[in-house]
Amino acid sequence: MMFRPPVVQADVVVVGAGLAGLTAAAELQARGRRPLVVEAGDRVGGRTAGHLVAGQLLDLGGAYTGVLHSEVRALADRLGIGLQPTEAPGSALFDLRGRLTRADSGHAAYSALAVGDLLELLEELSADVDPAAPGAHPNAAELDRLTVADWADQRITHPDARLFTDLLVGEMLATDTTELSLLHLLFYLRSGGGAHYLTAFSGGAQQDRFAGGAHALCERLAASLAEPPRLRTPVMRIRTHLRERLLVQGPGIAAECAQAVIAVPPGPAARIVIGPAGVGPDASRPSRSRSSGCAIKVHVVYDRPFWADAGLSGWVTADGGPVRYVTDDSAGRHGLGVLVAFLTGSCAAAYAAQPPATRRADVLSSLSRWFGAAADRPLEYVETDWRSQPFVEGCYAAVPPCGWWAETGPMAFIGRPADERIRWAGTERSPAFYGHLEGAVRSGLHAARSLLDNHRGHR
Incomplete structure (x- = not known):
């Protein structure tokens, strides 16, 4: 006999415990509603995640914030999370067309x-x-x-x-x-x-990172909720046939609610069937789905930032593979040296197809070319391939196929599904700072406030 979870009653169900969903839930709770957050994965955080190395929490996913990111910075302030400037002293390197150039060498790299x-x-x-x-x-x-x-x-x-x-x-x-x-x-x-x-870093979108990691935003938001998020609870369908209620269903959940927020990336969101019983995928969503960016983030940790001895900042821009971009993440690490290598697009896809030992050797070989032999002996090597995360399916954000905006994009962007009791949230649903932590927070606030307005209108 198939197990059917008992039907629970909820005020608002929020699908997804990333930054957007938890922001929406916290806003709803602050305005007197009782949100129930359900998350398919085994943790909160979505496209933010942390990893502890030598007492330091590294950002495996979203990390940065800039001076224009007013909502996420205000949220961090309310949660008691400080900011760590990312600026690193020293000279950047450019490895372009086979020529390695220091920014302070007097020779133009481009x-x-x-x-x-x-x-x-x-x-x-x-x-x-x-x-x-x-x-x-x-x-x-x-x-x-x-x-x-x-x-x-x-x-x-x-x-x-x-x-x-x-x-x-x-x-x-x-x-x-x-x-x-x-x-x-x-x-x-x-x-x-x-x-x-x-x-830009200084004065730009990467000026600061969050002390203790961006995932701390999600953890503290989750801790502030009256009912903790239910993890390992994927949602497969939202039935809209009930006159006053929605029925949110999945392998471990059956919840009747007045309203719902869907705050998961576009790929997983497209697989949630919305409508009456027996109806297929929600007709209000685009027929052409958006794929996600292909990003792999590699942290290479050393006992100290030795590249500073040579007057280098740890920042690299390269036109070869597999690593195209490197930043220094050592600031505020109590002497620990941390380089962050980014692999994107087709370079990341080709890299991911290689065995782990080959991948590590390729990255360390690039770092050794730029920073010397000491780069080949890290304390720890941490690789995060966001394409392989089953409930995320890529970073930094969704990338629509050519023709998507002109043909179908407006129907799924920032607005709502066909049922007025449901709202989308997520950084891809924000017209401001799409793909950033700021966009996620803004979309969560927008979804919550829109539902609150709708709820008051019905009352």
């Missing part, structure tokens, strides 16, 4: 003028994109059919600007220019505060 012109061109093009409705751009269909690679081939003539087009897309969206529409890139830039802000 044409700053050409790259500056590229950024200005992108800023100019993105200024006409409404982040709340990218598909409403008068040339949306054309911009959305055109890949960034094809656009760059047509418009970018300087080889350094062409190279940095690829590097910027990989760094910001964890995908390749051949897989990304120009409209989505322009939307992302407009949503996130512009190319200069998005790529």
Whole structure:
């Protein structure tokens, strides 16, 4: 006989215990509602996670915040979580076209003028994109059919600007220019505060990280709820046939509720069937799904930041594989040296296909080229492939296929499913700071407040 969990009664069910879902739940609770949070995974945090090394918590997922990220910084302040500046003294390295160049060497690694012109061109093009409705751009269909690679081939003539087009897309969206529409890139830039802000550390989107890890935001939000999140509780269906109630169902859950928030990434969300009994997937959602960015984050930990002895910051930009970007995460680590290597797009996919020993050897070989033989002897090597996380399926955020915004995107973006008792949340549902922790918090607040307004209207 098939086990059927008893039906429980709930006020609001929040599906997903990531930052967006927990923000929504905390806001609902603060306004007098009684949220029940259910999470398919075995922990809270979503695309944030921590790992303890030598008494230091490393951010395996989302980590950074900048001066424009007002909501997540206010949340951290309310929760008593401090900020740690990420700025590292020293010179950056550029490993481009087979030549290794120090930023302070007096030799230009690339044409700053050409790259500056590229950024200005992108800023100019993105200024006409409404982040709340990218598909409403008068040339949306054309911009959305055109890949960034094809656009760059047509418009970018300087080889350094062409190279940095690829590097910027990989760094910001964890995908390749051949897989990304120009409209989505322009939307992302407009949503996130512009190319200069998005790529900067000091004064930019990576200026600070959260002391104790970004996942501490989720852990403290979860601890603040009257009813702890129910883990290992996937949701498969939300039935809407009841006149006044929804029925949220999964292998370990059957909950009747007045309203619901779906706060999981687009891939898992697309598999939740919404509608009356016997009805297939929710017709209000797009027929063309969004895939997630392909990002692997590697922490390489040393007993001290030895690269500083040579006047290096620990930051690297490279055009070869597998590692394209390295940052120093040693600040505030009580003397521990931490390098964070990012592998994105097709480089990450090729890397993930290799055996673990080969992957480690490849990364350490790159670090040794940049920082010397001492880089080959870490205390710990921690690799996080977000594509392999079953309830996440990729980072940093969803990347729509070409044509998605112009054809179907507005129907699933920031709005609501066909049933007015349900709201979406998640960083992909925010028109501001899409793909960032700030976007997740804003979407959770928006979903909660929208449901509260709807609830008051019904009452």
